[in-house]
Amino acid sequence: MHPLTGAGVFAADERIGGDLARVDWAATPLGEPADWPQSLRTAVSILLSSKFSMWMAWGPELTFFCNDAYRRDTLGQKYPWALGRPAREVWTEIWDDIGPRIDAVLTTGQATWDEALLLFLERSGYTEESYHTFSYSPLRDDAGDVVGMLCVVIEETQRVIGERRMATLRDLGSDPSVVRTQQEMLDFTSEQLDRNPHDLPFTLTYLFEEDGAARLASSTGVPAGHPAAAELLPAGSARPWPTAAAAREESVLMPLDAVLTAELPTRVWRGPPTQALVVPLPQKGGAPYGFMVAGLNRYRSLDQDYRAFVALVAGHVATGVASARNYQAQQRRAEELAELDRAKTTFFSNVSHEFRTPLTLIMGPVRELREHLADGDPRVREELEVIHRNGLRLGKLVNSLLDFSRIEAGRMQARYEPVDLAAVTGELASVFRSAVDRAGLDFQVECAPLPQPVHIDRGMWEKVVLNLLSNALKFTFDGSIRVTTREVDGEAVVTVEDTGIGVAAEEMPRLFERFHRIENARSRSNEGSGIGLALVKELVGLHGGAITADSTEGRGTRFTIRLPFGSAHLPAEAVLAEAVADALPIGADPFVQEALRWLPGEQPGTPAEVRDGTAPTADDLAAAPRLGARVLVADDNADMREYLARLLRGAGYEVRTVRDGRAALEAVRTDSPDLVVSDVMMPGLDGLALVGALRTDSRTASVPVLLLSARAGQEASIEGLRAGADDYLVKPFAAAELLARVRANIELARLRGHHARWRTALVDSLQEGFFVCDEDGAVVEINTAFTDILGYGPEGLPYPAVHPWWPDAASDPEAHRQVAEAFTRLLGRSRGGYTIPVVHRDGHRLWISAAFNQVQDPDTGRTVIVGTFRDVTSEHYAIQRESALAALGTCLSQATSLNEALVGALAELRRLWRARTVGAALFGTGDTPVLTATDPSLTWAELPAGDRARLEDLLHRPELTPVSDANGAGILLEHPEGPLGLWIDLGERRPFGGEDQLLLALLAGRLSQGLARAHQIDQQRETAIALQRAILGPARLPEGFAVRYEPATRPLEVGGDWYDTVPLPDGRIGIVVGDCVGRGLEAASVMGQLRSACRALLLQDASPARTLMALDQFAAGVPGASCTTVFCGVLNAETGELTYSSAGHPPGILVQADGATRLLEDGRSLPLAVRPGRERPESTCTIPARSTLLLYTDGLVERRRRPLSTGIHRAGEALQAGRNTAVDQLATEVMAHLAPADGYDDDVALLLYRHPAPLEMSFPADSAQLAPVRKALRGWLDQCDLPPGTVQNILVAAGEACANAIEHGHRDTPGRSVHFRAEAFVDDLHLRIADTGRWKTPRPELDTHRGRGMRLMRALMQQVTVTPGPSGTTVDMHARIV
Amino acid sequence: MSTPLTLTHGRGADGTPLLTAVGEIDMSNTRELADALDRTSGPLVLDLTGVEYLDSAGLSVLFPHAERLELIASPILMPVLTISGLADLATVRD
Structure with a gap:
């Protein structure tokens, strides 16, 4: 049976076809399928064989048909009831929306296109909010009239709703201020939630109070005083909302009864919400802060996406509460710390002297041990050195603090003795010589004797000079340090001058402030408490002197101390008459030792990075960390570095150490550790800058950082956390605390980072593909939808341009060009969009529509491009389908013959697919198929055997069902003169996807109809032309x-x-x-x-x-x-x-x-x-x-x-x-x-x-014909009204030519005829005599009378031309008529 | 069937043999003319006054006898006789 006849029309799909066959068609206006017109059968066949969601309506009642995809995606419970029913009945609930569109298609024949139209469907047992992008195209009957319509539909409900929810989540995250109060945060949040009344008709945010009661903190969509918006819910309440479940971190779905829904605003929907979801506001590592009641959209089911959306909203609110409370706590802590700082000095002064005894008890034995064990175990010695050095440092610090407290308490017991200040200062300076030399600096000590002694307290003066020298060495990397003494204006002037980094002008006023440190100064060490210069100033002040500093940034600093001579300015009781002794400096050792530690090469075997070398020590203070967890330690202090390394290795971590922030950054970039432990203060790149740098680079942004600092100021703490550090530990710290924090941070690493997590969740929950490009167009960040759409995952990041999803420049130059153009726009413009073809990782072709924005990265200040895109392949193809169908329709309607229709259609197909050739073989009644191809020179006989086989193979396929292989695609369709196999040769390996197959089926269906119509027209026209020609005139x-x-x-x-x-x-x-x-x-x-x-x-x-x-x-x-x-x-x-x-x-x-x-x-x-x-x-x-x-x-x-x-x-x-x-x-x-x-x-x-009319005669080549020919010619010449002499001349010349012709005819082919024609013009007469023989060249000596004849002709006529040819000779002669 | 041509032998007023031709002379009937000429010898008066057409085939029959011929022709034939050169060999009068 012919595939397109009878009930076989339903054969293309078993399931729908079976149900369609069961429809009582006789009861519909369409009647029995066997009687259906070809156009309807074609349409149904295309519908059923398509994998795309489609339905169609046909005939006066718009009888409904659909395919399996449509049943599955859209029809729901209406199947199979809907089949064969009037479309108005099937879609009665949305007929107001779609009816006018269908009418428009039927009356105008123009296709419609609707994007994301909201339709309330009843297909799942409830009225459902749904969005559909669809086109209605006209369907025509055999006569070309529009009698129905085809709808290709893509349901976009998920996309539209997804985008709406994303917008809400994005708005929530758009809060410009980092920290704010809890109420401000809630107000902002409510404002954002209120903008999505679709998904959140109302929200109520309750926060738990200490007694377990819940208090309403904010609400949207509910009028104040409404029973749903109860102000206070005592602990354990069940109504209106249950508090206990939320406290247990459980979500509860609550049906809303009449009392609750009464007078609830319906807002954008037709009815109030019927359900609400109560979700906890989770607290990291604690009981929930409270809960949120989210009223639910009654037109959507509470599916996983909806739940996730509400959970994300609640999560955001919870994060907001956490950060607001955290901020409050920080602020409180800051205030407390300020108070503490004031108390600190007092405290230290009280306790510092208590330290001196134990310190002495430590330092004494240590010194002894160092001497005893000078040749001992190197490891023991090393540890002793550490103890010794830090003992000295601690002693120095304690002394300084004690000095302060003494000064503040006015209890500084100074003893001012007259000394040779130049000598004493020079001696002190010389203590530093070795350290300065080792630093590679020039050390100039120019201490000229002074005219008078100066009263000083030796201990204090020592501290003044040593502090200044220590300071100079710390900040000087090239050049020199110079110490001078001289007398100026009756005062002793001592200067300490360096060629170091200098001090910025704005820092100068605070230079001598206590605990003030210059941030980010390049120095040999960031150790230091910031009390050195403050102490110096105090001490100089006690001497009745003054200290000033002048400095040029980058050039150096000079400290100038002026001390009066004499003792009148000093308290008399503290003035000694004579110098006590020529004592050696006693407190120099700690300064020098400390300075030497800053210099390279002091600790042989301590490279910038130490990976191993110390055996782990048992440490049960912290539980065993995750196996193989790796920690990077960054500290400029070698002792601290070693100490931390030992501690962490002992706890089972793999430890790397670096000496500054720059090295840390490089180490993290090459091999990312599980945790970075970094000191805040380091030369070069400090800890905060390190955190900043790590956070701005997407590759390192998620590495957790634990900052260590000796500074406990509130600002430092907030600053550290704000910079993105995960934790902050103040020195001194207990080993157990450090290990606990390290462990916690590593454990939390994956769950950590409220910002990163929030952002990742947000970006990943986007249903649109999301990407971030750097300035060069390399894609550096993507989300999961990106991977879903394009197949390229984050493991391949970054993707530098040219990106791997670009179409191949060689095989698809046009698509490549489009992408390249879009890419140029992406880099060149601040915002925009484009729709381009791209290639999925698995090779299939996609179309995406992208929008992008250039933004400044707030952390780095660099320009990045943030973009989103969605897969518009189906839209693209739907539009392409419509335009292709329209183009084919135009082409078919303009064709004036069957052949022209076919040729035009093939050209259209070739253009559409940019094919190499498109050929069609007509398997008609003849023995060989008739080939029509876009290359007109191709014939069936010359076609390669493979191409012939491909076309012949189509005969065994069902009609209008596309097939494709690596070289192209084909389809069988009905031609008025027999089956027509059509093959599109794509020329190279190019995918021919499902969309292409659908399009080909649609086009082939349309072509088949068009050919039938052209055939009818052909026949009619042939008849008409025959008739017309018959009536026009004689043939x-x-x-x-x-x-x-x-x-x-x-x-x-x-x-x-x-x-x-x-x-x-x-x-x-x-x-x-x-x-x-x-x-x-x-x-x-x-x-x-x-x-x-x-x-x-x-x-x-x-x-x-x-x-x-x-x-x-x-x-x-x-x-x-x-x-x-x-x-x-x-x-x-x-x-x-x-x-x-x-x-x-x-x-x-x-x-x-x-x-x-x-x-x-x-x-x-x-x-x-x-x-x-x-x-x-x-x-x-x-x-x-x-x-x-x-x-x-x-x-x-x-x-x-x-x-x-x-x-x-x-x-x-x-x-x-x-x-x-x-x-x-x-x-x-x-x-x-x-x-x-x-x-x-x-x-x-x-x-x-x-x-007269021209004379035309044909006569046999026989001399007997000469006389009658002559007679006829004479008669015609008479009509021409010529002079008598002219007539005779023409007669003779014509006679000679005829005689020649007869002779030739006789000789070669007897019986052949001679053709004679004479035509008269106004003053010219033309004769033509043509025979079938060869003209004889005149040769008078051999054939005198023939030669004579030729001579006569030439003499009698104006012009004689003899043209010999293969089949005979023609003589043309002209006679002028005078 | 050959072109109609009548040839009549006779004598002129001066007793010279006279051949009178009436009709047309072309390739189809030159043999008759040639035979008639061959039958005579000596000077001959050929009266072509009644000949409306004479082509090169006819001329080629006349040329062998040119020196003994005295031709009487109408003006119609004059161009042919002149162009062919026969008028130079034979005596031609109107």
Whole structure:
């Protein structure tokens, strides 16, 4: 059975087809499937075979059909009930929306396109909010009328709702301020939630109080005082909302009863919400902060996505609460710390002296041990060194603090003794020489003796000088340190000058402030408490002196101390009369030791990075960490570095150490550790900057960082956390605490980072693909949807341009170009969008629509490009489908023949798929298939065997079911003359996807219909043309005539004008030229009748006047024939006598041999049927020899705003100019000469006659024919009215040529004929004699009389040309007529 | 069927043999003319006044006898006789 006949129409899909077959079709307006028109069968077949969701409606009631995809995606419970029902009944709930669209398609035939239209469907047992992008296309019946429509639909509910929810989440995250109070945060949040009344008709945020009660903190969508918005819910309440479940971190779905829903605003929906979800506000590592009640959209089910959305919203609110409370706590702590700082000095001063005893008890034995064990175990020695050095440092610190407390308490017990300040200062300076030398600096000590002694407290002075030198060494990397003493203006002036980094001007005022440190200064060490210079100032002050500093950043710093001579400025009780002793500096050691620790090479075997070398020590203070957890330690203090490393290794961590932030950053970038433990203060890149740098680089942003600092200021703490540190530990710290924090941070690493987590969750929950590009266009961040859509995952990041999803430049240059263009726009513009083709990792083609924005990365200040995109492949193809169908429709409708339709359609398919060739084989009745291809030179026989096999193979496939392979795709469809196999050769390996297959099926269906229609038109037209030609005029004209015909209405080949020549029984020729009123088909049918009647009348009675009178009678009975104009004449071709009569027709034009022009204006009367029965005149004239007669219809000469006579005059001129042109050529010239610029706009008929008509004869090659030929020629020459001598010359020359022709004919092929033609022009006569033999070269000596004949011809004629050819010889001769 | 040609032998007023041709002379009937000429000898008056057409085939029959022929021809034939050169060999009069 033919695949498209009968019930087989449902065979394309088993499931739907089966159910369709069970429909009682007889009860529908469509009737039994067996009787369905081909167009309906085609449409149903395409529908069922498609994998895309589609439905269609057909016929007067728009009977509903759908395919399996539509059943699954959209129809829901309405299946199979809907099949065969009127579409209005199936979609009654949305008919108000879709009905007008369907009407528009049916009435205009134009397709519609709707994007994401909201429709409330009832397919799942409830009224459901759903969004659909769809197109309605017209379906046409066999006659081409629109009788139904096809809907290709993509359900976009998930996308639309997903985007709406994303917008809310994005808005929530858009809070510009980092920290704010809890209420401000909640207000902001409510404002955002209130903007999505679709998904959150109302929200209530309750926070737990200490007693477990919950207090309403904010709400949206509920009027105040509403029973749902209870202000306070005591602990354990169940109504209106349960508090206990939320406290247990459980979510509860609450049905809303009438009491609760009463007077709830419905907002954007038609009804109030019927359910609410109570979700906890989770606290990291604690009981929930409270809970949120989210009213639910009654038109959506609470699916996983919806739950996740509400949970994310609650999570955001919880994070907000956490950060607000945290901020409050920090603020409180900051205030407390300030208080603490004030208390600190007091505290330290109280306890510091307590330290001195244990310190002494430590340092004494340590010194002894160092001496005893000078040659001992290196490891023990090393540890002793550490103890010793830090003991000294601690001692120094304790001393400084004690000094402060003493100074503050006014208890500084100074003893001022007169000393040689230059000598004492120089001695102190020399202690530093070795350290300065090792630092590679020039050390200049210029201590010129002073004229008087200066009273100083040696201990204090020592601290002043050593602090200044220590400071100078710390900040000087090149150049020199200079110490001078001299007398200036009656004061002793001591300067300590360096060529170090200097101090910025804005820092100068605070230089001597206690605990003030210059941030980010490049230094040899960041150790230091910031009390050195403050102490110096205090101490100098105690001496009655002053210290000033001047400094140029980058050049160096100079401290200048001025001390008065004498002792008048000092408290008398503290002044000693003499110097006590020449004591050596006693407190220098800690300073020098400390300074040496800053310098390189002091600790042999301590490289910048130490990976191992210390055996782990048992440490049970912290539980065993995650196996193989790796920690990077960054500290500029080698002891601290080693200490931390030992501690962490002991706890089982793999530890790497680096000495500064820069090295840490590099180490993390090359091999990311599980945790970075970093000191805040380090030279170069400090801890905060390190955290900042790590956070701005997406590769390192998630590495947890634990900052260590000796500074416990509130600002430092907040600053550290704000910079993105995960934890902050203040020195000194207990080993157990450090290990606990390290462990906790590593454990939390994956769950950590509220910002990162929030952002990741947000970005990942986007249903649109998300990406971040750097300035060079490399994709550095993506989300899961990106991977879902394109197949490229985060493991391949970064993706530098050219990205791997670009279409291949070689195989698909056009797509590649589009992407390259879009990419240029992406980099060049601040915002924009584009739709481009891309290639999925698995090779399939996608279309994506992207929007992008350039933004400044707030952390780095660099420009990045953030973009989102969605997969618009189906939309793209839907549009492509519509335009392809429209293009094919246009192409088919313009085709004027079956072949033209097919050729045009193949070209359209080739263009659409940019195919190499498209070919179609028609398996008709003949033995070999007929090939039509876009390459017109291809034939079936020349087609490669593989291509032939592919086309033949299609015959075994069901119709309208595409097949494809690596080289292209094909489909079988119905052609009016048999099955047609169509193959698209894509030329190279290019995917032909599901979308392409659908499109091909649709196009093939349309093509099949179009071909059927073209075939009908073909047949009709062939009939019509045959009929038209039959009524137009004689196929063969008598000699001497030429005609032209130009119908005004294309594609009709006839109009109201006509011409006719009628051979009459007496040998004369009837000549008719007529013009019916009007044009087009109607006029043509009248014309046909008049022409036939006129012809018959002339044959019966060869009188033009009587013929026209009879025609008057006839025309009177033919509607539309009245007022026809006719010229009717009877010509004696031998004598040139013309009898004629004109029924209102424009006059004939006669141009004579001498150029005189005459109009045939006699014999005129009214047009036909105006006065039937009235006598018509008749006139006779003789057409002189070699004159030309022109008969025509008014279309030739009539022009707007120009008298007819002008046109007639111009026609006469054209005739005159062409007097020496053959009539057929002359006819063409006259038509061209008189044609208006844009062609004739009326029917034109033209008839030319030149008298006499050319003489044309054929006779056997026999000498007996010579005499009769001569006789005929003589008679014709007489008609030509030539001088007698000329006639004789022509007769002889023609006779010679004929004799030659006969001789040739006799010799080579006896019995063959000779062709003779003579044509007269105004002053020229042309003879042509053609035979079938070879011309004989004249050779008078051998054949005298033949040679003589040739000589005669040349002598008698003006021009003789002999043209020998393979099949005979032609002689052309011209005689001038004088 | 050959072209109609009548040949009549006779004597002129001066007793010279006279051959009178009436009709047309072409390739189809030159043999008759040649035979008639061959039958005579000596000077001959050939009267072509009644000949309307004479082509090169006819001329080639006349040329062998040119020196003894006296041709009487109408003006119609004059161009042919002149162009062919026969008028130079034979005596031609109107």
